[in-house]
Amino acid sequence: MPELAQKIRDIIKPENIVYAKSPLMNDDVMHYCPGCSHGVVHRLIGEVIEEMGIQDQTIGVSPVGCAVFAYKYIDIDWHEAAHGRAPAVATGIKRVMPEKYVFSYQGDGDLAAIGTAETFHAVNRGENIVMIFINNAIYGMTGGQMAPTTLVGQVTSTTPYGRNVDLNGYPLRITELLAQLPGAAYVTRQSVQNAAAVRKTKKAIRKAFEIQAMKKGTAFVEVVSTCSSGWKLSPVDSNKWMEENMFPQYPLGDLKDGTRADANDYSIKG
Amino acid sequence: MAKVRGAVVVDNEVCKGCNLCVVACPSRTLALNRDVNSKGYHYSYMENPENCNGCTNCSAVCPDSCITVYRVKVE
Numbered sequence: 099m100p101e102l103a104q105k106i107r108d109i110i111k112p113e114n115i116v117y118a119k120s121p122l123m124n125d126d127v128m129h130y131c132p133g134c135s136h137g138v139v140h141r142l143i144g145e146v147i148e149e150m151g152i153q154d155q156t157i158g159v160s161p162v163g164c165a166v167f168a169y170k171y172i173d174i175d176w177h178e179a180a181h182g183r184a185p186a187v188a189t190g191i192k193r194v195m196p197e198k199y200v201f202s203y204q205g206d207g208d209l210a211a212i213g214t215a216e217t218f219h220a221v222n223r224g225e226n227i228v229m230i231f232i233n234n235a236i237y238g239m240t241g242g243q244m245a246p247t248t249l250v251g252q253v254t255s256t257t258p259y260g261r262n263v264d265l266n267g268y269p270l271r272i273t274e275l276l277a278q279l280p281g282a283a284y285v286t287r288q289s290v291q292n293a294a295a296v297r298k299t300k301k302a303i304r305k306a307f308e309i310q311a312m313k314k315g316t317a318f319v320e321v322v323s324t325c326s327s328g329w330k331l332s333p334v335d336s337n338k339w340m341e342e343n344m345f346p347q348y349p350l351g352d353l354k355d356g357t358r359a360d361a362n363d364y365s366i367k368g
Numbered sequence: 369m370a371k372v373r374g375a376v377v378v379d380n381e382v383c384k385g386c387n388l389c390v391v392a393c394p395s396r397t398l399a400l401n402r403d404v405n406s407k408g409y410h411y412s413y414m415e416n417p418e419n420c421n422g423c424t425n426c427s428a429v430c431p432d433s434c435i436t437v438y439r440v441k442v443e
């Protein structure tokens with residue numbers, strides 16, 4: 099045993115580090131529940147900003163929802179928005195400071211319910227911003243109420259017998275709708291349920307920031323996420339539930355990979 | 369053939385015992401400790417340290433950025 103302990107000590111040396119927390123991630127312990135996807139996505143955003151060397155040029159807009167305190171965790175400039183209004187605030191910041199990287203970070207209640215108008219019009223205008231969308235199919239912060247993205251049959255605190263289409267309507271695939279808007283440049287749906295998925299999501303976030311630099315239009319990254327407290331499952335079971343139930347309704351992959359539409363295609367002729 | 373060996377250091381006080389790293393580890397290195405940290409969480413630790421190959425899967429899925437991974441090549 100002492101031999102093994104010595105072996106481990108020989109490995110644990112600064113020159114052998116292959117992964118360490120990004121210096122952009124503050125030391126504040128996150129307020130999120132154990133296993134919450136928000137933490138993983140925060141980390142990926144921090145790593146992308148660090149790797150692109152744009153810490154001093156990036157401004158995040160945090161939402162209302164569990165991620166309301168996002169500004170505490172990544173060491174960049176932030177602006178807090180009223181519930182659902184992050185894309186409008188991000189639009190204003192980007193237009194005043196077009197040289198900055200600006201992104202919004204929103205949950206599904208924020209982006210797809212109260213903020214639907216701001217979401218649609220920011221993407222339709224083709225604002226050169228990045229929008230990160232955490233779809234956990236529930237209102238996490240307020241106690242697990244139904245969201246527009248809640249699945250049919252899913253039990254929430256406001257649908258105790260499961261979401262019923264006659265009463266509550268259908269799950270909103272807002273990302274599919276946004277992909278059709280002419281202002282959208284890059285629209286993708288990813289997840290963070292295992293290490294491979296996490297690496298893909300990081301690539302997607304990086305690509306979204308690069309698209310902003312190229313002024314191609316809005317870059318939109320949905321991350322299908324878990325809310326173990328709202329779903330009343332363990333974090334590990336939440337990932338399983340997400341794979342089995344969320345992925346068929348919210349299939350992963352790129353929905354659009356291009357550039358915002360050419361104005362000529364929409365202008366009066368003659 | 370060169371082999372790799374790894375080791376991880378978990379920030380015990382930041383870990384919330386979510387167990388995601390334990391299931392992400394392909395080599396069954398990690399487990400939740402029977403002991404708890406000051407917040408009452410069973411933090412993750414290397415139960416089978418000789419298994420670790422430093423693949424970084426555990427740190428990739430950690431929501432609280434509390435895992436540092438080390439890797440060395442051994443002849």
Ligand SMILES: Cc1ncc(C[n+]2csc(CCOP(=O)(O)OP(=O)(O)O)c2C)c(N)n1
Nearest residue numbers: 162163164181205206207208236237238239
């Ligand atoms: C104008 C306004 N209306 C309602 C609320 C209450 N509220 C706070 S967070 C929230 C929903 C959050 O859900 P979501 O955006 O999905 O984020 P999550 O907490 O799941 O990450 C609501 C309705 C509010 N804070 N402000």
Ligand code: SF4
Nearest residue numbers: 130131134164238325
């Ligand atoms: S309530 Fe849900 S979304 Fe909010 S921190 Fe907890 S797990 Fe995450």
Ligand code: SF4
Nearest residue numbers: 393420421423424426
């Ligand atoms: S680095 Fe890989 S092998 Fe080592 S503990 Fe983490 S997941 Fe397991």
